[in-house]
Each structure stands twice: as structure tokens, then as C-alpha cells.
Amino acid sequence: MCRCSLHYSQINRLTMAVFPLPKVDDMTIREWSTCTDTIENTIQFAQTLGLLPVLPPTPCPNGHDNWYLGKYSRSIDKYQWRCREKNCKLTRSLRDGTFFSNSKLELQQILDLMYYWSQGVDTYDFLQRQCNFGSKSTIADWKNFLRDVCAEHFLRHPAEIGGVGHVVEIDESSWTKRKFNRGRVIKNQWVFGGIDRDTRECFAVLVERRDAATLLPIIQQHVRPGTTILSDEWRAYHSLQNGPGGYIHQTVNHSLHFVDPVTGVHTQNIENMWMCAKQKKKRMMGMHVSLLDTYLMEFMWRRRFPERPLENLIAQIFELYPVLKLE
Ligand SMILES: [Zn+2]
Known part of the structure; x- marks a missing residue:
């Protein structure tokens, strides 16, 4: 028995x-x-x-x-x-x-962390108290594991936004790279991204340069053909209108106004998006530069799954660690 x-x-x-x-x-x-x-x-x-x-x-x-x-x-x-x-x-x-x-934590602790994290309740003090974590570095490790799940998801299912009839705003944004736990600014880091006005889905990637040779392939990778693309008048975008992808390109001259008085074109959605992304980054004070990449992945992931984050997180962990399930 x-x-x-x-x-x-x-x-x-x-x-x-x-x-x-x-x-x-x-x-x-x-x-x-x-x-x-x-x-x-x-x-x-x-x-x-x-x-x-x-x-x-x-x-x-x-x-x-x-x-x-x-x-x-x-x-x-x-x-x-x-x-x-x-x-x-x-x-x-x-x-x-x-x-x-390989984890020494109790299952309950990890599950609770996943529950809170998926809902965006992920400050260290809160998690340490609610999930009974001994150290903040353990929380950092687990947040990194979860961020890796997000990154894996985008490797398998790349962010693709827009499409015929959709409007996508694109923009480059300057992020400062700081050394871990030090305030000294090391260098400027460009992040390039776009947001679909209808679905609110987005993409955001680190770029070394913001010239046409860098940005155009990224646009073709993440923005579906036939999309109406709105941007400022940065010269790298000039060939969008007649280039591959069949995009309709409209611009707003930011040195003159935020909303074009004639066409009504603006890029306030993407500017709000950068603001949100940077606010959260600010709260993660001293985020290591090597984490910025997966941080953006997590940001995109949360935009992709605003409704059922936990179910999607669990399903994606299952994709990475397929185990035998009950029918
Ligand atoms: Zn046996």
C-alpha cells in the first residue's frame, strides 16, 4: 500500500x-x-x-x-x-x-510572486512582505526569470503591429544608461518604438544608431504592410512613403507644433508610451544596463496581454517547460 x-x-x-x-x-x-x-x-x-x-x-x-x-x-x-x-x-x-x-523557495512563494507580478504589483517591499522572501536579491532573480519568459515569448512571437486601416505612431527616444547604483550618466541609449493606436500594442527595441539603415528594417520587421505611419520629420523616415511595405507616411513638424493644424497628425500616443515606460524604469532605481533590453520586453508584454496576464504567463512557461498535464 x-x-x-x-x-x-x-x-x-x-x-x-x-x-x-x-x-x-x-x-x-x-x-x-x-x-x-x-x-x-x-x-x-x-x-x-x-x-x-x-x-x-x-x-x-x-x-x-x-x-x-x-x-x-x-x-x-x-x-x-x-x-x-x-x-x-x-x-x-x-x-x-x-x-x-533549482529553486530553494517554496512553491507557494513562487506562485504568489507570479500572481502579484502578473498584475503589475511588483515592488520589492510589497513582494518581500507578502511572499515572505528572505532577501531582495531572490526577488530580483525571480523578476528576471519572469522577464526572460516575456523575452522568450517575443522571440517566438515577434511584436507585429498595424496593418491596412491601422494607424501606428513611431518615434525614437533617448534613454540614459547609468552604471549600477551610481548616478553618473555613461552614455545616451536610443530606444526605437511604435504603438498601434487601435490595439495599443507596441514594439520597443534598443538601437545603436537612429539612421535610416538601422530604423527602416526594424519598421519592416514590426509594422505590417499597408499601415499608416505617423512620425516627426526625422530624416531617417523620409523614404517610408515610397519604400517597401506600402506604408502611408504622414508627419508632424515638432519644431512648429505638436499637432499639425492642417492634417491633425500627432504622435502623442507614442510620447505617452515613452513617459509610462520611463516612469516605471525610474522606480527600478539603478536598473543595470544589461536589463534594459528585457525591461522593454516586459513593457511590451504587458501591453500585449493587458487582459489576462497571469493565464498568458502560465501558458508561456508551459511552452518553455512542457510537462505532462491531465486531459
Ligand atoms: Zn523503478
Whole structure:
């Protein structure tokens, strides 16, 4: 008789498939806490979310495919996978091959951090208190992991905005690079981006230069053909109108006015976007320059998934760490 309270060995692996996620973005903190109150509930919840497997992906090294979850008080998860076969004592960590592997934090802590982070509640003091983190550097590590998930997402599904009938505003913005924890400005860093007026989706990338040779390929990469593009009169944009992509290009002369009095063209959406992005950066005082790239990815990610951030985050972690799920 096995002593475990959770076992899934009857499940046929072949029938497993991705199933719709629970609507975690609709959960209140009270409902979320109920799902993660005991370690048993947390494990089951993480399995439901596809963050922990319902079975290890492979048989034990002795070739048995007969795993069960057994109690194991020395593990932080209080359970481990055990081979049920007689005389085979092989075990495996619950976290093998998952997003949680190599972490010494409790599952609850990581899940709670994901819950808050996805909602944009991600200040260090708050997370440290609410998720019971010992150190701020651990929080920084996990925020970086989550930012990496955002970056991975854009590698697989690049930001593409606009299209026929859509209006996209583009602009370059100057960001100062600072050395970590020091105020001295090192150099100017240009960020180039665009925002779709209709969908509010955006792209923002670091650029070394802001000449046509740099910017035009980026526009073609991120702005769909046939889009109406609005910009200031920066000369790098001059060939947009008759170049590849079939863009309709309109400009506003910023040295004269913010809104063109005749055409009504303005780029206030992208300027607001830069303001938002920089405000948040300011709160992350001393952000290391190497993080700016993934910081922009996170910014774009939040614009892409304003409605259901947590469900998308979880689904994207599943893409990176596919585990066996219940059908
Ligand atoms: Zn075995």
C-alpha cells in the first residue's frame, strides 16, 4: 500500500493534452490563497496549471513506468516521485524539468510572486512582505526569470503591429544608461518604438544608431504592410512613403507644433508610451544596463496581454517547460 495521498499512476500518458487553464486572472486573492493553502493543494493546483507534471515524463532509470507521489519530509515540497516497483527505490524530485527546478523557495512563494507580478504589483517591499522572501536579491532573480519568459515569448512571437486601416505612431527616444547604483550618466541609449493606436500594442527595441539603415528594417520587421505611419520629420523616415511595405507616411513638424493644424497628425500616443515606460524604469532605481533590453520586453508584454496576464504567463512557461498535464 502506498502512503501517498496523491497518485496518478492510473493515468494513461497518451491521453494527456493541454486543457483550458482555470481562469486565474479572475481569481481574487482570497480564492487564490485557498488553492495554495496547503502543500497538497498547491501541488495539485500547480498540476492543474501545467506548472508541475501529473507524472514524470520518463520511466525510472530501471525502466519502470510506475511512479507515485510519496511523502518526503526532507524535501521543501514534502513529496517526491517514487517508483512503485518492488525493490526499486528510485525517486525523483517533483520539480525535475519544471520552471521551479533549482529553486530553494517554496512553491507557494513562487506562485504568489507570479500572481502579484502578473498584475503589475511588483515592488520589492510589497513582494518581500507578502511572499515572505528572505532577501531582495531572490526577488530580483525571480523578476528576471519572469522577464526572460516575456523575452522568450517575443522571440517566438515577434511584436507585429498595424496593418491596412491601422494607424501606428513611431518615434525614437533617448534613454540614459547609468552604471549600477551610481548616478553618473555613461552614455545616451536610443530606444526605437511604435504603438498601434487601435490595439495599443507596441514594439520597443534598443538601437545603436537612429539612421535610416538601422530604423527602416526594424519598421519592416514590426509594422505590417499597408499601415499608416505617423512620425516627426526625422530624416531617417523620409523614404517610408515610397519604400517597401506600402506604408502611408504622414508627419508632424515638432519644431512648429505638436499637432499639425492642417492634417491633425500627432504622435502623442507614442510620447505617452515613452513617459509610462520611463516612469516605471525610474522606480527600478539603478536598473543595470544589461536589463534594459528585457525591461522593454516586459513593457511590451504587458501591453500585449493587458487582459489576462497571469493565464498568458502560465501558458508561456508551459511552452518553455512542457510537462505532462491531465486531459
Ligand atoms: Zn523503478
